[in-house]
Amino acid sequence: MTLPPGDRIVAALPEAVAVPGLQVVVEPDADLLARAVGSALVARLAAAQAVHGTASVVLTGGGIGTAVLRHVAGLAEEPAPGQDVDWTAVDVWWGDERFVPADDDERNEKGAREALLDRVGIPPGRVHAIPAADAGFDTPEEAADWYAGTLSDAAGDGPLPRLDVLLLGMGPEGHVASIFPDSPAATDERTVIAVRDCPKPPPTRVSLGFAAITAAEEVWLLVSGAGKAEAVARALGGADRTEIPAAGARGRRATRWLLDAAAASRLPGAD
Numbered sequence: 001m002t003l004p005p006g007d008r009i010v011a012a013l014p015e016a017v018a019v020p021g022l023q024v025v026v027e028p029d030a031d032l033l034a035r036a037v038g039s040a041l042v043a044r045l046a047a048a049q050a051v052h053g054t055a056s057v058v059l060t061g062g063g064i065g066t067a068v069l070r071h072v073a074g075l076a077e078e079p080a081p082g083q084d085v086d087w088t089a090v091d092v093w094w095g096d097e098r099f100v101p102a103d104d105d106e107r108n109e110k111g112a113r114e115a116l117l118d119r120v121g122i123p124p125g126r127v128h129a130i131p132a133a134d135a136g137f138d139t140p141e142e143a144a145d146w147y148a149g150t151l152s153d154a155a156g157d158g159p160l161p162r163l164d165v166l167l168l169g170m171g172p173e174g175h176v177a178s179i180f181p182d183s184p185a186a187t188d189e190r191t192v193i194a195v196r197d198c199p200k201p202p203p204t205r206v207s208l209g210f211a212a213i214t215a216a217e218e219v220w221l222l223v224s225g226a227g228k229a230e231a232v233a234r235a236l237g238g239a240d241r242t243e244i245p246a247a248g249a250r251g252r253r254a255t256r257w258l259l260d261a262a263a264a265s266r267l268p269g270a271d
């Protein structure tokens, strides 16, 4: 029997990091990856609604993350049987955001609205943006505390609501959300944190912490390009999450590494 690439890779990973629910999926290139993830996301949200009546997704910025949303918007216009998402019953959160004015092109929220949210009719009350720098908060710390409170309010009981799928891009050095290697955010226990002096501009951000990321039902890491291959291999090879934050991004039920062939090229078992 010939295993598909992702199965071969999981089989080749050391037992210590073969966490329950770990999947590695490899698509030939970035465009096919974004299409595949878009279809999988629609199916997952439809499945969550079939069980719970509602679904929730945590969005990421970045090229692949935004391309996925564009494909989801296209699928929403012509839903496949059984994969019809009721967008009026989807809660949207963000994994991180830049603390800049709302109309700044650096806002992850702006990209997501253009790619998907403005096209599918989600009620404004279900779009839970991380506050912009001109939204009435003087500091990213105040904005982070407010977002933690908003998550907690949505939960009703406990600090976090059910987060069905949490999407993350990954930087070439292994950062996820705005948790950068060897930064204070990598060891912060809060659900939402302010990030200052970020090595990648803009320097001031608000990010979910590991406490929130690891509470999601499923974490999906979207990674493309050869420049990420070494960090992917280190994350899946058991690196410490303070060195490679992506290594600590794990969902409660599933952790899916969704890669193109170039990003997967340094994994054991990759051809």
Ligand SMILES: O=C(O)[C@H](O)[C@@H](O)[C@H](O)[C@H](O)COP(=O)(O)O
Binding pocket: 060, 061, 062, 063, 064, 065, 096, 168, 169, 170, 171, 172, 175, 176, 177, 178, 200, 224
């Ligand atoms: O906040 C940021 O600086 C980016 O949003 C970042 O976290 C991004 O998600 C990754 O760098 C992957 O980006 P690409 O998919 O464009 O490579």
